[in-house]
Amino acid sequence: MNSLLTALITKRIVATVSALLVVAIGCAAGIWQLGRAETKIALAANLQARQQMPILNANQGPWTLEEAGERRMIARGQYIPEAAVWLDNRPRPVPPVGSASAQSGFYLMMPLRLEGKDEVLWVNRGWAPRNNENRETLPLVQTPNKLVSIEGIAFAHPGKVYELGSNKLSAYEGKPRIEQNFDLTAEGKLHGWSQAPFILRELELGIEDGLVRDWAPLTNGVDRHYAYAFQWFALAFAGFLFWLLSGLRQFRRQGFSNGYRGDQE
CATH class of the missing domain: 1.10.287 (Helix Hairpins)
Structure with missing residues (x-):
């Protein structure tokens, strides 16, 4: 042999x-x-453990990213809809049952001015489908014109997609913005306000506003x-x-x- x-x-x-x-x-x-x-x-287990920790209150901060990252957090304040950023080319987090492919759409990033504080917290309010015939026709979303209480999980950013060239922000003109990626530091400089060093991904709490917050499981893709x-x-x-x-x-x-x-x- x-x-x-x-x-x-x-x-x-x-x-x-x-x-x-x-x-x-x-x-x-x-x-x-x-x-x-x-x-x-391992990351999912770590995230799950952090989310079992006591819920933080954004209004009682300031919190650092190390303190708040991947933890549940509540916040109370009023949205600033004119400063919203629509993140393009985001697939629906969890496709509907029977769907062959993920539907493309937007993440709606909107700043929340915290009650009782001179600070802004950026919130990923959820996902909305894109108009396939006209990309610039944004979904209809309801935004309360009053103080709201929300709950979510703190993350460093809302996720990134591949982008050709650098994403240079133009001067703020008070109109809807469609971007490929979200730069938290650049947004703070653009608006000139004090803001939390993380974003809050809002959880689904039965709010009917035209947005989907059925986020993918932590072990998605394993x-x-x-x-x-x-x-x-x-x-x-x-x-x-x-x-x-x-x-x-x-x-x-x-x-x-x-x-x-x-x-x-």
Whole structure:
């Protein structure tokens, strides 16, 4: 058996090296995907633990990002709708049952002026569908013109999408803005106000305002990483199997057995 294996390797150097590359790449990619899944699970566990901590009150701050990040928080204040930012190219967090693909839309970022404080808290109020015929036709959303109490989870940012070039903010003109990404620091400089160093992703509390707040689970995507890992490991195994079977066929057809017998004599 050792002589047979040696013959398969030494007489097929190019095929052996190619097979080794396929196996190495497949195994490395599969292990990387498993690592991504484990990282997401660990992050989700950490987020879940932080969200079980006592609820913070934004009006009793100031809070740092380290103190408030990934924790539940309540806030009371009044929205500033004229300063809203619509983040484009955001898929619906959880697609409807039976939907083949995620619907594209907006995240509505709106500043909330905190009651009793000279500070603004940016709120991700939720998701709304985009008008496919006219991108600049914004969804109809109801915004209370009074003090409101909301609850959400604090994050460093609302998530980012790929963007060509730099996102340079223009002078504030008091009209609806459609942006690809949200820069909290740049928004503070643009408006010249004091603001919290985090955003609040509002939770669904039965508020009917035209926005969807059915956020994706914390472990969203883990199953996909496991599926990718299986595919990569399957590719590695297929590469090895192809190398082995093709070598055995070549061994029989081209008389590798002569070299094998010679080794046995």
